[in-house]
Amino acid sequence: xxxxxxxxxxxxxxxxxxxxxxxxxxxxxxxxxxxxxxxxxxxxxxxxxxxxxxxxxxxxxxxxxxxxxxxxxxxxxxxxxxxxxxxxxxxxxx
Amino acid sequence: xxxxxxxxxxxxxxxxxxxxxxxxxxxxxxxxxxxxxxxxxxxxxxxxxxxxxxxxxxxxxxxxxxxxxxxxxxxxxxxxxxxxxxxxxxxxxxxxxxxxxxxxxxxxxxxxxxxxxxxxxxxxxxxxxxxxxxxxxxxxxxxxxxxxxxxxxxxxxxxxxxxxxxxxxxxxxxxxxxxxxxxxxxxxxxxxxxxxxxxxxxxxxxxxxxxxxxxxxxxxxxxxxxxxxxxxxxxxxxxxxxxxxxxxxxxxxxxxxxxxxxxxxxxxxxxxxxxxxxxxxxxxxxxxxxxxxxxxxxxxxxxxxxxxxxxxxxxxxxxxxxxxxxxxxxxxxxxxxxxxxxxxxxxxxxxxxxxxxxxxxxxxxxxxxxxxxxxxxxxxxxxxxxxxxxxxxxxxxxxxxxxxxxxxxxxxxxxxxxxxxxxxxxxxxxxxxxxxx
Numbered sequence: 001x002x003x004x005x006x007x008x009x010x011x012x013x014x015x016x017x018x019x020x021x022x023x024x025x026x027x028x029x030x031x032x033x034x035x036x037x038x039x040x041x042x043x044x045x046x047x048x049x050x051x052x053x054x055x056x057x058x059x060x061x062x063x064x065x066x067x068x069x070x071x072x073x074x075x076x077x078x079x080x081x082x083x084x085x086x087x088x089x090x091x092x093x094x
Numbered sequence: 095x096x097x098x099x100x101x102x103x104x105x106x107x108x109x110x111x112x113x114x115x116x117x118x119x120x121x122x123x124x125x126x127x128x129x130x131x132x133x134x135x136x137x138x139x140x141x142x143x144x145x146x147x148x149x150x151x152x153x154x155x156x157x158x159x160x161x162x163x164x165x166x167x168x169x170x171x172x173x174x175x176x177x178x179x180x181x182x183x184x185x186x187x188x189x190x191x192x193x194x195x196x197x198x199x200x201x202x203x204x205x206x207x208x209x210x211x212x213x214x215x216x217x218x219x220x221x222x223x224x225x226x227x228x229x230x231x232x233x234x235x236x237x238x239x240x241x242x243x244x245x246x247x248x249x250x251x252x253x254x255x256x257x258x259x260x261x262x263x264x265x266x267x268x269x270x271x272x273x274x275x276x277x278x279x280x281x282x283x284x285x286x287x288x289x290x291x292x293x294x295x296x297x298x299x300x301x302x303x304x305x306x307x308x309x310x311x312x313x314x315x316x317x318x319x320x321x322x323x324x325x326x327x328x329x330x331x332x333x334x335x336x337x338x339x340x341x342x343x344x345x346x347x348x349x350x351x352x353x354x355x356x357x358x359x360x361x362x363x364x365x366x367x368x369x370x371x372x373x374x375x376x377x378x379x380x381x382x383x384x385x386x387x388x389x390x391x392x393x394x395x396x397x398x399x400x401x402x403x404x405x406x407x408x409x410x411x412x413x414x415x416x417x418x419x420x421x422x423x424x425x426x427x428x429x430x431x432x433x434x435x436x437x438x439x440x441x442x443x444x445x446x447x448x449x450x451x452x453x454x455x456x457x458x459x460x461x462x463x464x465x466x467x468x469x470x471x472x473x474x475x476x477x478x479x480x481x482x483x484x485x486x487x488x489x490x491x492x493x494x495x496x497x498x499x500x501x502x503x504x505x506x507x508x509x510x511x512x513x514x515x516x517x518x519x520x521x522x523x524x525x526x527x528x529x530x531x
Contacts, residue, residue: 001286001357001366006350009284009374016131038343044282044350044376064376065136067260068280071273071378072343082129082262085242086222090135093285093330093373094202 006046010062014090022060023083024069030077031056038072064089096229096247099125101428102239103217103254104225104263106133107201108143108414109399110256111208112421113428115151118217120429125248126212127223127241134205137258138283138377140323140332142307143199144415147422149192152211156191160203162327163305164193167297170409171361172312172479173322178361179483189304195415198305198325198332200285227266228253228395236267236394252437253395254424256417259378261388261401269397270388275339276469277382277403279320282349283334284357285327286369293326296365302328309409310335312479314356316347319468319475322356324365330372331365333357336379341472349376383407384462390449391442396424404454408461408528416454423448460531467527474520481511 026048031037037056039048045064051057056077065088070080082088101117103110106128117124130136142165148155155161166189171180188194209219229238229247238249255263259278264270290302297306305326314322318341325332335356337349356362380386380403387404390397398404399417406412427445431437449455468474488504495503 001363001369001371003354003358004371004374009350009371012371012373013375036343041346041348042280042339042343044280046348046350066280066376066378067273068278068339068376068378070260071278072275072339082224085129085224086131088136090131091138091202091373091375092135093200094134094138094205094375 098249105256109417109421112418114217115212116425133209147418161197165196
């Protein structure tokens, strides 16, 4: 089986994006002080990335709402909530 | 003035729907709030549905429910980077109904069907509705919920929290402490399309009325706590793995990279060859066990399913049945409280008593030592699984060395890697954790 990139994998899933209304917000000043940055490696859809300066950048589109980032965050660097009802990820197999 | 119903259930998964179904059947006015577009749209499991609790509610579910295949064959395999060593079961009784109450399912489909049954029984299911908080009276008692809708306040006598593994509401109600990584496993999974005949051929199954469940330990999780799986559906296979959050974070493991590696393992590759990727999903599992449970009742509120951490973290990995069972028991306790006209904690304590008498708490209690033991023994997979595979491989090598010489080398290898004291210690702790609490 051909290996799929993470983008290809997420491309298999349906989303209804609440444009401009992220359900998760990171606090860059706090993330800057975080030595672990576990969110970057553990997020199953790679929504957390590091920019060239090593700052955490976050995109909420494509989020699976699994809650992992909220639990592994050691610095309380994010505000986490569910998206509006009916929005976000929509699994068809599950 | 906000509307009022008897019972609000938050979450349209197995626990919430089982609860709503039971209440609606008894004529209790019940509304289920589901945040997804439809029940199941946010839900993922491996997954095997253990149907012992479902059969109590809907004895003929097999004829109507979108279950995939009964699990008639199981394999448990230790894998290293390139090798595998396993045991297989093939109990012919399990090929006949009720199939040991094991069926593979795809949750987006199953949960929708289950919710429809509750709706037919008289429950109201309102999808696309997030419950954000509770409404309290002057005495700080819960008297309803705030939903994220216009005029979304609903008053009720009792709230049943079945809002899943990330139960923010259980925390808001003061029923649980902060979530800790050690109590959670992250699961990632691919559903891969394969024709039914190919599935039968590759997994040695006689027909679509037979199914396989393979569980993998060791290299699949980079030798940290967790496991991998392949389950056969009717025309697809579910392949995935779960890793302990704390271990994966510390090692900087990317879950989907582990999954890619697993899918490329020489033992796994031929099983999924030429399959069609259908869906990639991920979900958390509560793995805190007995000691990871929140308080499950208080004034006017009960917690069931994953929100209450009702997952048997041992090799059985039962969760769906414990969710449904707890939903049914929550409904029973609510009905009793309703009869008394008293939804205080004292009255709802009946729920905890029912749980204690049921397999939910009995099974969690039996394995109460397990999560602690596994977390405090990260060497287990590293030391024993790889060694077992290597020794088995050595045992079967055919070459110029005599069997006696070969086996002497094997002993030397084993004692070079594990000390007698450590082996005794681990064996004792394993015995206490898995067999005799």
